[in-house]
Amino acid sequence: MNNETSNPASQPSAIADTSSIVDGLAQLSYVIQSVLGRSGAVYDLSPIQLRLLGILRDREPSMKQLAERLELDKSSITGLIDRAERRHLVERIPSPEDRRGFHVRLTPDGRRIAREIGGEIERRIGELVGVLTEAERGQLALLALKVAEVRKV
């Protein structure tokens, strides 16, 4: 959620005040998404297209694997890849071990754009975390990855 008063009774909860971290993380995620969105917009990429490129940088997943990773319906992946393919960002590769399936791969164009956007994002995020000290940045990176890793299990 978005504000301070998430704890209705506002009793200083015995264990810990969870509402503070909830707000902090929610706010932070909106800010990050906004930065990513603006970075993608420079190359006329929607948030989901941007995320797709990010995933494909070091993988050639099947349509199904993409659906799982993106938590989207398989039919949504069809459309997503159709549009990306139309823009020559990715291509479908017939799967050698399953004649029903495809793997999705960045085209050279897609890889170039992914690299360029990567730089764009790095600059903008760098600017954003400029308010932190070097030590704080390290800490934040560590904690962020630690939390994000949970999902991968």
Next chain:
Amino acid sequence: MNNETSNPASQPSAIADTSSIVDGLAQLSYVIQSVLGRSGAVYDLSPIQLRLLGILRDREPSMKQLAERLELDKSSITGLIDRAERRHLVERIPSPEDRRGFHVRLTPDGRRIAREIGGEIERRIGELVGVLTEAERGQLALLALKVAEVRKV
């Protein structure tokens, strides 16, 4: 972006390795958005509708102010509020000081749902940050808010 190799030249950059924090924050933000998304889905709310409710918890902004805060075109706000109003989550209040304008307010229904979802989110985020120690959670909350605050200036 999404992986390790964001620094093209990969020289151990003199100042600091920004790619680690970029990846960490990006990954974290996707995870948080996913949690928020699933929480909203319980009440059949899209991410943007959820965010709208969060904002309206302690504000009654004009359409224009909503557009600014959500970084959306004003015409997008018209549709967003139309749909939310159709579901009796919010209502348009004629602005007393400007006969062209409206303020947007949660209905009692909307407020109740916002409260319930708040609890839902709190549980899920709590679960997510369960991997951290109490001290780490405090630190993360602090750093997250510190970074998020930048945008408000």
Next chain:
DNA sequence: ACTTTTTAGTTTGTCTCACAAACAATATAG
């Protein structure tokens, strides 16, 4: 006062994105 210009919001038209259900083709189990 009364035009001109801005501003707040809506309408219309067009795309992207997401889902669900029905389908085709292939793979796997019985």
Next chain:
DNA sequence: CTATATTGTTTGTGAGACAAACTAAAAAGT
């Protein structure tokens, strides 16, 4: 070798976003 499951597409529907044209009201100029 038939029955069932899986991979991906198609079709149809709705939310969500934008841009351009529009309406009504407010603010600025003169």
